[in-house]
Amino acid sequence: MFVPTLMGQCTPEQQAYWLPRALDMQIIGTYAQTELGHGTFIRGLETTATYDPETETFVMNSPTLTSYKWWAGGLAKTVNYCIVVAQLYTKGVCHGTHPFIVQIRDEETHMPRPGVKVGDIGPKLGFNTADNGYLGFDNYRIPRDNMMMKNAQVLKDGTYVKVARHGKATYGTMVFVRVLLVNEAAFNLAKACTIAVRYSAIRRQCSPDSEGSELQVLDYSTQQHKLFICIATAHALQLNSTWLWKTFSDTLAAIKQGNVDTLPELHALSSCLKALSTADAASLIEQCRHACGGHGYMMSSGLPYLYAFVTATRTYEGDYTILLLQTARFLVKAYEQVEAGKPLTPTVSYLSQAFTGKKLPWDSSPDGIIRAFQALAAGKLSSTVKSLRKRLESGLSYEQAWELSTIQLNGAAEAHCRAVMSQNYKSEIERLTVNSSPNVKLVLQQLYKVYLYYWALERTGDLLLYTSISESDIFELQLRYEGLLKEIRPNAVGIVDAFDLRDEVLHSALGSYDGNVYERLMAEAQKSPLNAEPVNQTFHTYLKPMMKGKL
Numbered sequence: 088m089f090v091p092t093l094m095g096q097c098t099p100e101q102q103a104y105w106l107p108r109a110l111d112m113q114i115i116g117t118y119a120q121t122e123l124g125h126g127t128f129i130r131g132l133e134t135t136a137t138y139d140p141e142t143e144t145f146v147m148n149s150p151t152l153t154s155y156k157w158w159a160g161g162l163a164k165t166v167n168y169c170i171v172v173a174q175l176y177t178k179g180v181c182h183g184t185h186p187f188i189v190q191i192r193d194e195e196t197h198m199p200r201p202g203v204k205v206g207d208i209g210p211k212l213g214f215n216t217a218d219n220g221y222l223g224f225d226n227y228r229i230p231r232d233n234m235m236m237k238n239a240q241v242l243k244d245g246t247y248v249k250v251a252r253h254g255k256a257t258y259g260t261m262v263f264v265r266v267l268l269v270n271e272a273a274f275n276l277a278k279a280c281t282i283a284v285r286y287s288a289i290r291r292q293c294s295p296d297s298e299g300s301e302l303q304v305l306d307y308s309t310q311q312h313k314l315f316i317c318i319a320t321a322h323a324l325q326l327n328s329t330w331l332w333k334t335f336s337d338t339l340a341a342i343k344q345g346n347v348d349t350l351p352e353l354h355a356l357s358s359c360l361k362a363l364s365t366a367d368a369a370s371l372i373e374q375c376r377h378a379c380g381g382h383g384y385m386m387s388s389g390l391p392y393l394y395a396f397v398t399a400t401r402t403y404e405g406d407y408t409i410l411l412l413q414t415a416r417f418l419v420k421a422y423e424q425v426e427a428g429k430p431l432t433p434t435v436s437y438l439s440q441a442f443t444g445k446k447l448p449w450d451s452s453p454d455g456i457i458r459a460f461q462a463l464a465a466g467k468l469s470s471t472v473k474s475l476r477k478r479l480e481s482g483l484s485y486e487q488a489w490e491l492s493t494i495q496l497n498g499a500a501e502a503h504c505r506a507v508m509s510q511n512y513k514s515e516i517e518r519l520t521v522n523s524s525p526n527v528k529l530v531l532q533q534l535y536k537v538y539l540y541y542w543a544l545e546r547t548g549d550l551l552l553y554t555s556i557s558e559s560d561i562f563e564l565q566l567r568y569e570g571l572l573k574e575i576r577p578n579a580v581g582i583v584d585a586f587d588l589r590d591e592v593l594h595s596a597l598g599s600y601d602g603n604v605y606e607r608l609m610a611e612a613q614k615s616p617l618n619a620e621p622v623n624q625t626f627h628t629y630l631k632p633m634m635k636g637k638l
């Protein structure tokens with residue numbers, strides 16, 4: 088995050104100085120925004136940067152315990168610089184949070200600079216190879232030029248000048264990383280399902296009839312139900328990530344031309360796609376672990392590590408709930424635009440036909456299911472706005488009414504995101520397979536249908552509310568879904584092989600290409616330090632005395 092922030096928040100002159108140093112690794116940096124007391128609510132950050140025109144420096148301070156920076160990756164022992172997000176004060180006025188480049192360690196000795204308190208935050212659920220750190224300041228001075236001045240400036244005399252066209256321009260790095268995280272979710276989920284599907288083809292358990300041989304666990308319908316949605320979702324996330332990257336690039340190009348009109352839609356999309364992709368990837372990686380039984384619980388399976396790594400992505404760079412609520416703000420505005428007969432931006436344009444007051448006629452074709460997801464999102468949005476307005480009519484303030492409606496708002500944002508993801512999944516497959524063989528098309532369409540049927544069956548309650556789906560339609564869809572799993576089964580191993588992930592990348596005794604699962608598990612077990620000696624010294628120190636009654 089250090090380098091993208093230098094790129095996004097510095098003036099050209101500042102970039103010319105800092106970027107080569109960072110890219111050459113002459114300096115190593117991190118992004119220190121979150122504090123002990125605040126992560127989500129950026130406006131509540133407490134670190135201060137007070138401009139002193141006498142010395143043309145900013146004085147950095149951590150006025151409270153809760154103002155200590157907390158979490159930044161590499162902060163504890165690795166980095167010598169960081170981007171610190173602090174409340175800017177000049178001429179006695181607070182201008183809100185701004186980013187500053189702060190040297191925290193000596194470039195030669197690596198000692199913390201006087202006035203800087205820095206350390207490690209301790210062990211975490213995962214990410215233990217990263218030295219996430221804390222950081223505090225005691226009247227620590229940095230040059231005026233170290234304020235990142237692309238979007239706002241403090242002149243030598245302390246005058247504050249706002250440059251950016253959009254109030255949230257300083258949040259740009261977060262949007263960029265959220266976009267990248269959708270791709271990261273796809274990649275890690277692809278790893279997990281490669282491991283679990285390959286292992287399920289090797290693992291045999293139980294025999295349906297006592298005479299026959301044991302089945303590969305991949306042949307069980309329930310195992311297919313657990314795993315094929317993982318493969319389908321990995322593709323859905325990958326294709327949505329490519330699409331989101333293009334949307335991001337287009338918006339960035341427009342902003343460079345001075346047009347910030349599409350930023351709200353990009354923010355709404357990157358927020359909900361980051362939220363849903365990281366949450367889905369984490370829960371499906373855990374599902375892959377379940378699918379590997381006891382061996383999935385071994386660190387050597389690679390799955391616990393993957394889970395610990397990915398579940399953090401649901402929180403960092405904006406917590407799941409918080410980001411869905413950001414999308415919900417955008418959706419409520421879109422609802423109001425429909426009411427006012429105003430045009431809508433592309434990803435919410437479906438709303439213009441959705442508020443008919445009637446249930447959508449059920450159609451079980453893929454296009455029909457996407458329309459049903461859209462109807463569901465629109466229906467949820469409409470009920471949420473009704474709740475919001477009822478609360479306003481009862482005399483509550485907008486903030487109070489909003490807070491009481493946040494469970495529904497999150498539901499509407501999740502449904503909207505699922506509809507967007509399904510639509511993109513379909514259109515990206517169509518776009519990318521124009522010249523593909525019929526077999527490739529067939530397999531990708533099977534996976535895409537698995538995604539649609541799975542989520543339709545997960546949301547039957549909502550579909551009953553907002554579409555004309557009947558009990559027999561649901562029964563028919565369930566049978567179709569189960570049939571599809573059987574169609575995919577013969578190709579399942581080939582499909583995960585097509586992710587083309589090398590053994591070194593999977594790092595799993597269960598998921599290696601050669602399928603030598605048991606040999607690898609045993610070889611990994613031999614690496615346990617407990618196997619280094621036939622009798623461990625704890626036997627003599629504790630067990631034997633206890634057994635002899637001498638403890």
Ligand SMILES: CCCCCCCC/C=C\CCCCCCCCCC(=O)SCCNC(=O)CCNC(=O)[C@H](O)C(C)(C)COP(=O)(O)OP(=O)(O)OC[C@H]1O[C@@H](n2cnc3c(N)ncnc32)[C@H](O)[C@@H]1OP(=O)(O)O
Binds near residue numbers: 129354
């Ligand atoms: C090329 C490089 C390739 C590298 C590839 C590597 C891939 C990397 C992936 C993984 C590898 C592992 C590496 C691990 C890295 C760990 C990194 C973790 C880093 C961090 O976590 S940094 C800290 C991140 N912190 C957050 O995300 C905080 C979340 N909070 C917020 O974003 C905000 O506080 C808020 C959005 C919730 C609220 O902000 P606030 O100012 O209070 O604004 P509001 O009043 O709510 O809204 C006002 C108005 O502004 C709109 N708005 C808000 N944000 C934005 C935005 N970003 N852009 C545009 N608009 C925004 C908001 O919607 C409102 O609009 P409205 O009034 O409704 O119109």
Ligand SMILES: Cc1cc2nc3c(=O)[nH]c(=O)nc-3n(C[C@H](O)[C@H](O)[C@H](O)COP(=O)(O)OP(=O)(O)OC[C@H]3O[C@@H](n4cnc5c(N)ncnc54)[C@H](O)[C@@H]3O)c2cc1C
Binds near residue numbers: 119157214
């Ligand atoms: C592995 C890891 C690496 C990180 N790396 C960095 C880094 O490099 N740099 C950095 O600056 N930060 C980093 N972070 C911090 C991260 O960005 C924050 O933890 C994250 O943004 C969540 O903020 P929080 O911890 O304050 O959670 P909180 O906001 O305290 O969330 C706690 C709970 O309260 C809920 N909640 C909070 N506010 C509201 C609200 N308004 N409405 C409804 N519910 C609410 C949340 O949904 C959540 O359930 C990292 C975190 C992790 C886990």
